[in-house]
Amino acid sequence: MSLEFSAEAKQKIDALVGHYPSKQPVVMAALYLAQKEHGALSDDALRLVARTLDLPYPHVYGVATFYTMFRRETAGTNIVRVCTNISCMLRGAYEVLEQFTTELGVEVGGSNAEFKIVEEECIAACANAPAIVCGKEYFLDVEPEQVKDIIAWLRSNPQPEEEVV
């Protein structure tokens, strides 16, 4: 199935192309937009990006599979990125991560319609470890007992990453 970008996304891509000497540097932004508009980077979504920027499909595929924030599968509305790197680990991040999986019944890396749980590398909030980022919202100095409240808060205040493109 041939996919298309919305008029708004097309406009955005055209504006971004003006920031660079060629179209290729816009590939990451275009992938974000395709992910936003089509839920995930399916083969068709990658073809859409390739066609839009006049790039070979293998190049777009290569970029899309290199970076961890691009996903080939759809994900829940809230992508909860729980840092477990050294500073967060030292202050209990694995316990926090485990609490998320227990509360939601979702494996690390897994997803349901509302939440995807990601074990994240350092998110540069080490002085407030354990730290979580979900969209543009940070949760700092998190304790396992707060996980229930965080989930409830995100249910009423969803933080889709796609809002930021």
Added chain:
Amino acid sequence: MPADVGTKVITGHFGDEEQKKIAVYEQRGGYRNLKKALRMQPAVIKSEVKASNLRGRGGAGFPTGVKWGFLPKDAHEVYLVCNADESEPGTCKDRELIYWDPHQLIEGMVISAFAIGATGNNYIYIRGEMMREYQVLIAALDEARAKGYLGKNILGSGFDCDIHVHRGAGAYICGEETALLNSLEGKRGQPRLKPPFPAIVGVFGKPTIVNNVESLSNIPAIIDKGGEWFAGLGVGRSGGTRIVCVSGHVEKPGIYELPMTLTMRQIIDDVCGGVWKGRKVKAVIPGGTSMPPLAEDELDVVCEFDALMTSERIRPVEYLAGKKFDMGGGRELRTMAGSGGIVVMDDQTDIVRACWRIMHFYYHESCGQCTPCREGTGWLQAVCKKILDGEGKMADVDLLGTIAEGIAGNSICALGEAAAWPMMGFLTKFRNEFYERCVDYDPAVAPPPLAPLPGPEADDEGEDEAGGEGAAA
């Protein structure tokens, strides 16, 4: 005189939500240094930055002015790229600098672009996960553009400069400057072989300067008060203050802008309220996880670039017991100030687990391009895990050392060393903790305790000055 504790060059407005509004920033003197700089000769700005002894705050500590000097004299199309891909574990300063004071960074960038002749489009490469900070930057850039601090003929000077934000998408390696440039070009973020260095062949094949957020944020103050003043705030060949991010097992973790005269022990005890729960220090990572850790008796060293590399009070790293690692030409490796990310581990920390987590990180983030790094980091994490799970043998501990030694110096970029150095550092100082986990552990084979170090020299300054007031946020 070096800076006092409490001197804030770039973090003075942390915690103040108003600072990110351009009107407030201007009211507080913002953008006046851009006006001043645009009336100066670019060569004069460059010599001020050189005189300031500003050293790159991304991790390498390379003098910013010298880096700028690598641009070809006849270059007519130059780019300035700000590296805002902060992801070195333990480091959390650039994100805060962007969030609290975006205009300070923008002003520093426009001044720097003017100095190096980077007309036209320039870029801030920001980490994909920093969504909040991305929006703050976009808003600040729009404000700056509307006020004429960006765009064509800035403030009537004839200088054209714009800044665009390029979002990464989750790849630690893109903090490596040539990987960053490839990513900026819309490719996989894999590092390039150097030379040529970016100053000669950078983004889009043009001469490019890549500077860290903290480095660029210091530029307005250098224009304001001069390179000599900035150099005077520091120590030796390191100018200015330094932001350290202290995390882990301390009472008051935080982001602190401090003079480079404080020892690691003073930072932990006097600035951060000591180790939590009344415990003692077991190990400290001094500058992001890429750096070899310090043992408890190595903390009386001043946290400054050169001191951490050369002090006799830090043991040289060994890859096998008694076998020093050679950085080339017989140079010993002690540790480095790196990115300023200080991670404190208390005396109850499982060092093997901490080391495994760090190795796992580098394994996950290796770009896969070159064999020593791709395969080596995989082996380091796998063997660490085996020992952690109680299935390792004592020979595996030595295997870790030889793998690390085999990676270092043999990879395309520094990610190889970033894994190998801390691995060797943990082995040097905590070898027994690894041995004790092994199925064939034999205390008779265990290496003798670490050699004692020369005692702390009498400090005639700075000893009593450090207080809790260093807190920046």
